[in-house]
Amino acid sequence: MPRSAQQTTLARPVIEEGIGLHxxxxxxxxxxPAEADSGIVIAVESGGEIPAHADWVVSTERATVLAGNGAEVRGVEHLLAALWAMGVDNARVVLRGPEVPACDGSARPWVDLIKRAGRRRLATPRTLYRIAEPIWVESNGSWAAVLPDERLNLGVAVDYPGSAAGAQALWMSLTGARFAAELAPARTFCLEREYQALLASGLAKGGSADNAFVVRPDGYSGELRFPDEVVRHKALDLVGDLALCGFRFIGQVIAVRPSHRLNVRLASALRERRSAGLRK
Ligand SMILES: [Zn+2]
Structure with missing residues (x-):
């Protein structure tokens, strides 16, 4: 995570096209590019605009959905993860179509796009929120916490008994370079039994072997990019959802069996804690 003392935006506009996963x-x-202190704002074709904040999350079912001001956007987490981890503080995301393109199911195309745009420093200082006391949240047997630390570290554990993925864990210091190399390429996945249910419910219409893989009891639907691609993708989703806190912080993030719902709860708890601190 860049420790620049100044806020950043993109150096020039860039575009990516594709189809929505769901x-x-x-x-x-x-x-x-966007001006200092504007944060990440998502604009839709109809003219509505939504700040990329946890306050605007309306659903966390399979993907993180933001809505308000006459706009709704689905599946923003991979893009938000890339912007946050690659150190882009301010940007305007203009969306055409009902959801963010799935691309290859990972955040790698977004990292490439941000690299293509380049970053520009703004004159306004960046504030880095230092976690002073532990913050934690729980949801259905999952829990996540942010503990005081000198840098931004990430620990994630998942468990899918009865599947090829089994139990996996990941521990890393989160920098832009490490995000780009170790988390961004990890693709979307689903468990075999979920996959059938998704098809039946009419979701995952854009899902294919090009943008997701299926975890079966005895193996995977195709070749993996990492042996532990499953936990890496969960870490990528966690970064994207945590970006919804809307600021930068340093601390030790630990998530056990994370889900979009749990991650967004943690982002909301971070927002509440920070605004309570600012009121003091
Ligand atoms: Zn994801």
Missing amino acids: TGSPAAVTLT
Whole structure:
């Protein structure tokens, strides 16, 4: 995570096109530079705009969905993870179509897009929130915490008994370079039994071997990018959802069996803790 003392934005506008994972509809994203203190704002074709904050999350079912101001966007977490981890503080995300393009199911295309845009420093200082006391949340046998630490570290553990993935854990110091190399390429996955249910419910219409893999009891639907791609993708989703706190912080993040619901709860708890501190 860049420790620059100044806020950043993108150096120039860039565009990525594809189809949405859940709807299968054509979708495109344009990333454009934005001024200091504007944060990440998502704009849709109809003219509505949503700040990328946990306060605007309306659903965490399979993907993180933001809605308000006449706009709704689905599946923003991989893009938000890339912007946050690659040190982009301010950007305008202009979306065409009902959801963010799935691309290859990972955050790698977003990392490449951000690299293509380049980063520009702004004159305004960046504030880095230092976690002073532990913050934790729970949800259905999952829990996540942020503990005081000198840098941003990430620990994630998952367990899928009865599947090829089994139990996996990951522990890393989160920098832009490590995110780009070790988390961003990890693709979306689902368990075999979930996959059938998803098809039946009409979701995952855009899902294919090009943007997701299936975890079976005895193996995977295709070749993996990492032997522990499952936990790496969960860590990627965690970073994207935590970006919804809307600021930068340093601390030790630990998540056991994370889900979008749990991650967004932690982002909300971070927002509450910080605003309570600012009121003192
Ligand atoms: Zn994901």
